[in-house]
Amino acid sequence: MSDDPGDASELTHTTTEGDAQMVDVGAKPDSARRAVARGTIRLRESTVAAIADDGIEKGNVLATARIGAIRAVKHTWETIPLCHQIPITNVETEFTLDDDHVTLTVTVETTGKTGCEMEALQGVTTGLNTVWDMTKAAEKDEDGQYPATEIEGVRVLEKEKTLDEN
Template identity: 80%
Template sequence: MTESAEETDRDTDESESVTEKLTHTTAGGEAAMVDVGDKPDTARRAVARGTIRLRGSTVEAVRADEIGKGDVLATARIGAIQAVKHTWETIPLCHQIPITNVGTDFDLDDETITLEVSVETTGKTGCEMEALEGVTTGLNTIWDMTKAAEKDEDGQYPETAIEDVRVVEKRKQKL
């Protein structure tokens, strides 16, 4: 067997094992929701975090509640919580889960606002996607509410960026 043929066989074997591990596809490769019916209920918690980079003057205006659209952090908090509650409607194949608690925490620095969203549930599947949806929607809400202060003379956002969105904690505890 030539080296390239060996590599092709190895690639095929690796892709078959990856395909077998995919949980949202049928054996025929069709999209499918995972059946969690037989899994036991478990207490679960996920925490996600992300940052929005803004002009220093914009962060100061948020801190002083001087943004014309209203209280930026209060609105972003509501947006984050609503996103958590509706994740199953926006992420294909995501289960609707009973949310037992949502926490939001903002950290304002000189040129950034970091949002951390914690989600708790008791159920058969995790809540990482809910925490991530909360963070991204909360940060998008901040962007929307501050965009007038962030635009340059050409109507662009040269300094505004959402960064480092990630899950920072995932726990589960059998009941």
């Protein structure tokens, strides 16, 4: 292997010929894994107030976004190329409403050979996209644009791994 960071032989998701491949995790021991991700959607204050009062025409925004986030966690392997399908053992979603934004924190747990941070990120982004979809009528301006609406700060806050002692 060369010291060139672009050398395909050093990349885990490519063959020595540069073809895409899924990483073989078969020899890795099972471990308990946990990841926490968070992101925020900025909205008009009136929209956040309507969410809090369950006053959005499409229905309960947070309940729908919670379902979307959990579903996205469970289907991450179907949307991210080369991502392993992992057994999800727990998903927690927490929404925090502030004057002009909604923050979503998603915690994912699994026991297996690879981490679950991509699942946590998928949960956050899909949950926040669901909030946007549910509130877009309230967020549009007179030209049909979304000048105040923005998803930001999506990131992994924590990632943990504990080896199984069995």
